[in-house]
Amino acid sequence: MSEKLAKQLNNEFNEKETVETLKALAERFEEKIVFTTSFGVEDQVITDMIFKHDLSIKVVTLDTGRLFEETYKVYSRTLEKYSKPIHPYFPKNEQLEKFVAEKGPNSFYASVENRKMCCHIRKVEPLGRALAGMECWITGLRASQSQNREGLEFFNWDSGFSLVKYNPLLHWELEDCRKYVLENHVPYNVLHDRGFVSIGCAPCTRAIQPGEDFRAGRWWWEDNSKKECGLHKH
Structure with a gap:
């Protein structure tokens, strides 16, 4: 597989409905397709589409x-609503114990290097295990979330993980996602009602003020050029 496949899929599914595309991808990639959720409003939209239509x-x-x-509450409510499994991946305890012992529990505030190391241990390495052996990765990325994401297409080749990445909500706005979860009675994180638009780890996320950038609530002590954790490289 390569960028050629991503281009082919963009041409094939450019005019298709989201659920129709998800169903076709599930059939094409069989057991080698995965969706990663952090229980934000975008991810809850996709989770509902997958579970409601019983997609593989x-x-x-x-x-x-x-x-x-609040995130764990959404996790629990989602399991209760759909009675479908959501598989958790945790950091490797040896790596995390060593990092905290050497750097301290809140060392990510001290430097970008420490913060990225923490993100790598807690998120990037577990993601690598979650994506191992997969050929298609579905995400909740939207183009309007940040400048780094404006150039994305529905299908992109992720060279880091060597698979195709599908962004079904690419051209959705935040209000589209909010409307979907309300109309379809989908569990959502109440932090969204308190000004949190992008929800990650508690120490690294805050609410944003009207007019602030979408990513302003993440790692707010760093400059905007560094506002990615390493899961999505564009």
Whole structure:
């Protein structure tokens, strides 16, 4: 597989409905397709589409160990609503123990290097295990979330993980996602009602003020050029 496949899929599914595309991808990639959720409003839209239509797509989540209590509540409510499995991936305890012992529990505030190391241990490495052996990765990325994401297409080749990445909500706006979860009675994180638009680990996420950039609530002590954790490289 390569960028050629991503281009082919863009041409094939450019005019297709989202659920129709998800169903076709599930059939094409069989057991080698995965969706990663962090239980934000975008991910809850996709989770509903997958579970409601009983699609054969593995749903996984990265439990960093420092998520908001509200996030775990959405996790539980989602399991209860759909009675479908969501597979958790945790950081490797040896790596995390060594990092915290050497750097301290909140060392990510001290430097970008420490923060990226923490993200790598808690998120990137577990993601690598979640994506191992997969050929298609579904995400909740939207073009309007940040400047880094404006150039994305529905299908992109992820050279880091050597698979095709599908972004079904690429051209959705935040309000489209909010409308979907309300109309379809999908569980969502109440932090969204408190000004949180992008929800990650509790120590690294805050609400944003009107007019602030979408990513302003993530790692707010760093400059905007560094506002990615390493899961999505564009």
